[in-house]
Amino acid sequence: MTTPCARAAALLGCFALVALGLSACEDTPTPGLAKPAMATSAANMGGMRALIAAAKQEGTLRTIALPHDWANYGGLIDGFEKKYGIKVTVENPLGHSEDEIDALRKRGNGPTAPDVIDVGDTFARKAAAQNLLAPYKVTSFDLVPGNQKDAKARWADNYGGYISIGCDANRVHPCPQTFADLLKPGYRGKVALEGAPPRSATAFASVYAAALANNGSFDDIQPGLDFFAELKDRGNFTSVDSDSATVASGRTPISINWDYINLHYADALRDKGVNWQVAIPFDGSFAQYFALAINKNAPHPAAARLWHEYLFSPEGQNLRLRAYARPVLMDAMRQDGTLDKAAADRLPTVEGTPQFPTDAQLEKAKETVTRGWAKSVSGRPG
Numbered sequence: 547m548t549t550p551c552a553r554a555a556a557l558l559g560c561f562a563l564v565a566l567g568l569s570a571c572e573d574t575p576t577p578g579l580a581k582p583a584m585a586t587s588a589a590n591m592g593g594m595r596a597l598i599a600a601a602k603q604e605g606t607l608r609t610i611a612l613p614h615d616w617a618n619y620g621g622l623i624d625g626f627e628k629k630y631g632i633k634v635t636v637e638n639p640l641g642h643s644e645d646e647i648d649a650l651r652k653r654g655n656g657p658t659a660p661d662v663i664d665v666g667d668t669f670a671r672k673a674a675a676q677n678l679l680a681p682y683k684v685t686s687f688d689l690v691p692g693n694q695k696d697a698k699a700r701w702a703d704n705y706g707g708y709i710s711i712g713c714d715a716n717r718v719h720p721c722p723q724t725f726a727d728l729l730k731p732g733y734r735g736k737v738a739l740e741g742a743p744p745r746s747a748t749a750f751a752s753v754y755a756a757a758l759a760n761n762g763s764f765d766d767i768q769p770g771l772d773f774f775a776e777l778k779d780r781g782n783f784t785s786v787d788s789d790s791a792t793v794a795s796g797r798t799p800i801s802i803n804w805d806y807i808n809l810h811y812a813d814a815l816r817d818k819g820v821n822w823q824v825a826i827p828f829d830g831s832f833a834q835y836f837a838l839a840i841n842k843n844a845p846h847p848a849a850a851r852l853w854h855e856y857l858f859s860p861e862g863q864n865l866r867l868r869a870y871a872r873p874v875l876m877d878a879m880r881q882d883g884t885l886d887k888a889a890a891d892r893l894p895t896v897e898g899t900p901q902f903p904t905d906a907q908l909e910k911a912k913e914t915v916t917r918g919w920a921k922s923v924s925g926r927p928g
Contacts, residue, residue: 582848586699587683588855591848594685597855598630600848607634607849610649610660611641615790615810617705617836618869625865626856632849640789643669644745650678655843661850663839666747667694668908670701670837680842682851684858689878693902694835704857705806705871706835708826708896709755712808714799715821722800724827725759725773734781738788738798740807743915751834752802753915754903759830764903767911768918775922783923794820805894806870826894833900835874860884870894 582600585591591600607626614620623634637658638645643665650673653659665673673679679700687699695702711728713721718736722728728737743749757763757770777783788798793811801808805826812822838857844850856862863873867889879885903911 601852604846604849608661610637612636613639617871618865621865642741642746647673657845661844661846667837674700680840686858701837701839703835703874704838705866707804707806709832710805710808710826712801713823715823717799721823723825724829736800737782738784738801740803755830755832764907771918771922809870
């Protein structure tokens with residue numbers, strides 16, 4: 547990951563103190579300048595103490611599409627609830643990025659709307675363009691690399707990983723290591739995605755990775771669609787969406803997913819006798835981060851903002867890391883000594899520095915996949 551530019555010493559000091567319990571820069575709060583729904587930073591409300599007090603008064607945070615086994619959301623939710631006494635509810639835990647945006651668009655003004663979303667950054671850009679998101683700068687906002695946040699602070703990447711191939715070695719021999727391997731006849735009916743690309747950021751990234759493995763580029767995702775069309779024509783692709791239950795039962799013995807998800811499956815299912823092996827395909831290395839954003843009409847606006855402060859604090863970022871997800875602030879935390887080095891050392895080795903598509907490339911790719919997936923893959927007999 548690109549190391550962010552050095553920032554003012556005062557900001558770094560605040561960030562380091564967050565590790566002590568989000569108490570950074572609280573000692574001299576400024577007068578309250580904004581109600582929670584209008585606050586663009588903790589300072590804008592009068593400091594962290596004021597934000598925490600307002601969030602505790604609300605008492606609830608509504609979330610959507612946050613499985614407990616996804617990038618350690620189980621640990622993050624437990625930690626947030628214990629730290630602040632705020633109840634976190636999770637609607638539709640197995641939903642996808644598009645479901646989250648739909649929820650904001652259809653009932654964003656209502657009391658049952660999600661306060662916050664966690665979506666692929668492609669979808670975050672879409673939500674921002676539809677004026678669904680509230681601008682908010684967490685304490686560590688300036689430490690997030692410039693190409694991983696919105697200039698208007700409507701979203702920022704929080705964690706990420708690499709597309710990988712997970713495989714049940716008890717059911718599949720040998721396990722595939724590359725996208726090219728997935729086309730082999732021994733994998734008939736075994737290869738699954740985590741949802742469909744038009745709605746799932748994970749599946750969309752899987753198509754991008756397949757494109758890179760087949761002479762595509764950030765400008766040209768079509769080879770990825772062609773790859774999955776061929777995978778279906780050969781009978782290797784299954785329409786069953788993979789998750790922890792389908793992996794455990796053997797319904798999806800090969801699953802293309804983020805490395806942190808597949809590595810979590812390997813740990814969680816080992817005691818159940820599942821030998822889940824994980825490979826990052828060298829022929830289609832693709833990294834992506836997931837973005838956090840706040841509903842501009844959040845029913846619990848202070849809790850939403852405190853949740854973001856927690857997830858961007860060293861405590862929250864290290865909880866991500868312990869579940870194999872790469873924190874967006876990893877470089878900054880390594881520099882200031884707050885990084886969990888033991889957890890960092892457990893990450894799989896990858897080569898080079900991850901590159902990311904531009905906004906224009908992502909928009910073009912999203913349009914291509916949205917238009918072409920049904921025609922090329924899901925609508926084809928197989």
